[in-house]
Amino acid sequence: MRFDVLTLFPEIFASYLGQSLLRRAIDRGLVEVRLHDIRDWATNKHKKVDDRPFGGGPGMVLMAEPVVQCVEAVRSLGPEPGHLVMLTPQGQRLDQAAVERLAAERRILLLCGRYEGFDERIRLLLEPEEISIGDYVLNGGEVAAMVVIDAVIRLVPGVLGDEDSSAADSFSGERRLLEGPQYTRPRVFRGLEVPEVLLSGDHEAIARWRAEQAFLRTCQRRADLLAGRDEPREPRTEQKESRRTNQRGDKLGE
Numbered sequence: 001m002r003f004d005v006l007t008l009f010p011e012i013f014a015s016y017l018g019q020s021l022l023r024r025a026i027d028r029g030l031v032e033v034r035l036h037d038i039r040d041w042a043t044n045k046h047k048k049v050d051d052r053p054f055g056g057g058p059g060m061v062l063m064a065e066p067v068v069q070c071v072e073a074v075r076s077l078g079p080e081p082g083h084l085v086m087l088t089p090q091g092q093r094l095d096q097a098a099v100e101r102l103a104a105e106r107r108i109l110l111l112c113g114r115y116e117g118f119d120e121r122i123r124l125l126l127e128p129e130e131i132s133i134g135d136y137v138l139n140g141g142e143v144a145a146m147v148v149i150d151a152v153i154r155l156v157p158g159v160l161g162d163e164d165s166s167a168a169d170s171f172s173g174e175r176r177l178l179e180g181p182q183y184t185r186p187r188v189f190r191g192l193e194v195p196e197v198l199l200s201g202d203h204e205a206i207a208r209w210r211a212e213q214a215f216l217r218t219c220q221r222r223a224d225l226l227a228g229r230d231e232p233r234e235p236r237t238e239q240k241e242s243r244r245t246n247q248r249g250d251k252l253g254e
């Protein structure tokens with residue numbers, strides 16, 4: 001999986017790219033991340049890449065020429081043009097389904113904006129997929145690009161080491177539920193005990209408990225994720241079972 005990041009601030013990525021999981025994936029040839037400074041494609045002598053908006057208004061707009069030329073040049077550097085993603089609060093909100101779709105690409109170009117936005121002709125000419133990481137405005141697309149890379153590489157085979165560990169993530173798998181509670185040692189911390197079922201060694205019971213807890217947590221926190229599901233009986237039975245489970249094993253809050 002190859003990422004090409006097009007940005008005015010490539011240095012922002014240095015510490016992220018150095019972190020161990022990504023570093024290991026890069027060293028093992030599973031992931032490649034190349035940074036490209038949009039300013040290198042500025043055509044004027046002051047290396048200016050932004051200008052005031054026509055019609056007036058606050059802030060500066062990224063100019064079409066350096067951005068389009070940068071994208072075209074970077075595309076030609078690889079064996080395939082790649083899938084172009086523009087990071088912008090005007091894009092479709094990123095979710096795990098979109099991450100899974102992106103993980104199926106072999107090459108992704110991530111175009112990061114700054115200032116007040118992109119000249120509209122960048123969109124019209126390049127027709128990128130526009131992605132937002134949430135309904136808030138960042139100072140630029142760089143943090144959003146790191147979010148995309150971080151979420152996508154979890155799905156690249158071999159990156160996590162344990163092939164199963166992304167399958168249990170919240171939003172993953174067929175059911176797309178939040179992940180339930182997890183515990184590690186010690187068994188008792190400040191009077192709070194690990195649910196007995198997790199210590200039982202009964203793998204079926206543990207899997208059942210985890211499925212119940214995932215469902216319960218999703219009902220409590222993100223009922224919107226359950227909307228439109230074709231599982232009419234499930235909420236009632238699973239909530240009842242979870243109460244039983246709580247009495248049996250989960251002593252938290254007692």
Ligand code: ADE
Pocket residue numbers: 087088089131132133134135136137138139140141144
């Ligand atoms: N650039 C600025 N805000 C953004 C957001 N919310 N998502 C993606 N890119 C952005």
